[in-house]
Amino acid sequence: MARAIKIFDTTLRDGEQSPGCSMNIKEKIEIAKQLEKMGVDVIEAGFAIVSPGDFASVKAVAKTIKNAAVASLCRAMPKDIDRAYEALKYAQQPRIHTFIATSDIHMKYKLRASEDEVLETAINMVKYAKKYCSDVEFSAEDASRSNPEFLFKVFEGVIKAGATVINVPDTVGYTVPDEYYNLIRSIRENVSNIDKAEISVHCHNDLGMAVANTLAAARAGATQLECTINGIGERAGNAAMEEIVMALNTRKDFYGLASKVDTTQIYAASQLLTKITGMKVQHNKAIVGKNAFAHEAGIHQHGVLANSSTYEIMTPESIGLTTNSLVLGKHSGRHAFESRLNELGYTLSQEQLDKIFENFKELTDKKKVIYDKDLEALIQEKAIEVIETCKLNQFTINCGNTITSTATVNITKNNQEFEEVSLGHGPIDAAFKAIEKIVDDRFDLEDYSLNSITEGEDAQGEAIVKIRRYGRLYTGRGISTDVIEASIKAYINAINKMLNDSEQQEV
Ligand SMILES: CC(=O)SCCNC(=O)CCNC(=O)[C@H](O)C(C)(C)COP(=O)(O)OP(=O)(O)OC[C@H]1O[C@@H](n2cnc3c(N)ncnc32)[C@H](O)[C@@H]1OP(=O)(O)O
Numbered sequence: 001m002a003r004a005i006k007i008f009d010t011t012l013r014d015g016e017q018s019p020g021c022s023m024n025i026k027e028k029i030e031i032a033k034q035l036e037k038m039g040v041d042v043i044e045a046g047f048a049i050v051s052p053g054d055f056a057s058v059k060a061v062a063k064t065i066k067n068a069a070v071a072s073l074c075r076a077m078p079k080d081i082d083r084a085y086e087a088l089k090y091a092q093q094p095r096i097h098t099f100i101a102t103s104d105i106h107m108k109y110k111l112r113a114s115e116d117e118v119l120e121t122a123i124n125m126v127k128y129a130k131k132y133c134s135d136v137e138f139s140a141e142d143a144s145r146s147n148p149e150f151l152f153k154v155f156e157g158v159i160k161a162g163a164t165v166i167n168v169p170d171t172v173g174y175t176v177p178d179e180y181y182n183l184i185r186s187i188r189e190n191v192s193n194i195d196k197a198e199i200s201v202h203c204h205n206d207l208g209m210a211v212a213n214t215l216a217a218a219r220a221g222a223t224q225l226e227c228t229i230n231g232i233g234e235r236a237g238n239a240a241m242e243e244i245v246m247a248l249n250t251r252k253d254f255y256g257l258a259s260k261v262d263t264t265q266i267y268a269a270s271q272l273l274t275k276i277t278g279m280k281v282q283h284n285k286a287i288v289g290k291n292a293f294a295h296e297a298g299i300h301q302h303g304v305l306a307n308s309s310t311y312e313i314m315t316p317e318s319i320g321l322t323t324n325s326l327v328l329g330k331h332s333g334r335h336a337f338e339s340r341l342n343e344l345g346y347t348l349s350q351e352q353l354d355k356i357f358e359n360f361k362e363l364t365d366k367k368k369v370i371y372d373k374d375l376e377a378l379i380q381e382k383a384i385e386v387i388e389t390c391k392l393n394q395f396t397i398n399c400g401n402t403i404t405s406t407a408t409v410n411i412t413k414n415n416q417e418f419e420e421v422s423l424g425h426g427p428i429d430a431a432f433k434a435i436e437k438i439v440d441d442r443f444d445l446e447d448y449s450l451n452s453i454t455e456g457e458d459a460q461g462e463a464i465v466k467i468r469r470y471g472r473l474y475t476g477r478g479i480s481t482d483v484i485e486a487s488i489k490a491y492i493n494a495i496n497k498m499l500n501d502s503e504q505q506e507v
């Protein structure tokens, strides 16, 4: 049987301490409701004394949330505790969370207080908070850099004063997993009344170890883990909730721990926070990053198509995503390519597939990601059988805002190579005129248009050209990431249709 572990979410308090992540009341309520839906045990709604807005948010969250404890942070001083409870009194399960620093550095420079003074304040303020509510959490700020003997004394004192939770913050992200594991074990072994309180841990990510430290502490016996959605928080952030929860879930065999969090709500929570704060999640972020369930390499894609467990240690569905994604790009192989075409409704012969796969690989050298529309464009381009009387070999363009555009175009026409140079009003006009010299036939350009058919900076441009000869209209289409190349291809495509037509008429 897995041991139950509590999740304390501080997205609305420590998370909001991320520069640029301030949220208004409505937004905080939206996040709090999502956290409640996920099943977190405690929601830290803010730091009530900070501002009238923070006070109102804590109060509003306290009034709204029914199925989780609601906490407010407060310094170890009566006015902060009073203000916190004024907002928390509306909660079904209020928790006052008071803190004071216990490290020599903080006591000396910041608080300008001795160990005895800090110990006395901590005990008195827990007693003060207890007058308001039964659930009081005490945090020893900068615990991981505190003298352990002093820390044990403080924890013993506050538990005796009524603290229901003692928190051991790694405030500046200084500790490492083995050391933090030992600290939590030593607290369990040296604080005589520790069985009367929960042991909570709160890690920051300054050395990129917030989640690793949190998990090490969980193994050492911590019973509550503090974290934020997407790992937002002061400086490099807090331990990311989604990473902690999914690590415990995926490695239940190793940790033997279970949180109440409904993991299928993780992705929605991450998206909601991004929408509200505008703080984007890096693509390679574990669990909720855009690439977390995306595979580009052909060997991986083949494996995933055969059985997703080959390259996925958890399912996308387990975090609320509907599917993984096989991203088509330079490293993709035939299996993934064919599978995507099948999904799009195309069933191709082996010969067609080989040809289009070749074109696809050429395109991947020009474009980082190949979207469905790119594939459709490739198929359509190749689907119409046009005899390539004229075939583009190469072109060069010289243009700018102070010179007349010049184009040199090299084309194979009826198996013979031709090259012409022309001036024009812009690069496309110059290129078209050079092509006309090579084709040496009479026709009129009726229409020309250019659209972007795929997304992103490296989107493909589609040029459509209409030419007319003897009353008949021929439409040409060309696609490329380079709009001039797309235009030249479209013009040649229309000309080939026109030339095909005359060959058929002659027959
Ligand atoms: C590790 C953490 O995340 S701690 C939480 C950090 N969050 C915040 O700071 C939230 C935003 N803060 C604020 O809005 C303000 O700093 C307030 C409202 C909390 C306090 O503002 P002010 O009263 O103007 O004080 P200021 O922030 O300049 O200085 C902090 C004072 O609190 C004292 N103090 C700091 N922590 C504590 C504590 N836990 N318990 C008691 N006193 C404390 C400091 O020694 C200093 O006291 P002094 O004014 O006698 O020198």
Ligand SMILES: CC(C)C(=O)C(=O)O
Pocket (backbone or CB within 6 Å): 014, 099, 139, 140, 141, 142, 167, 169, 170, 171, 172, 202, 204
């Ligand atoms: C106040 C405590 C819990 C904190 O945020 C920290 O130490 O990082």
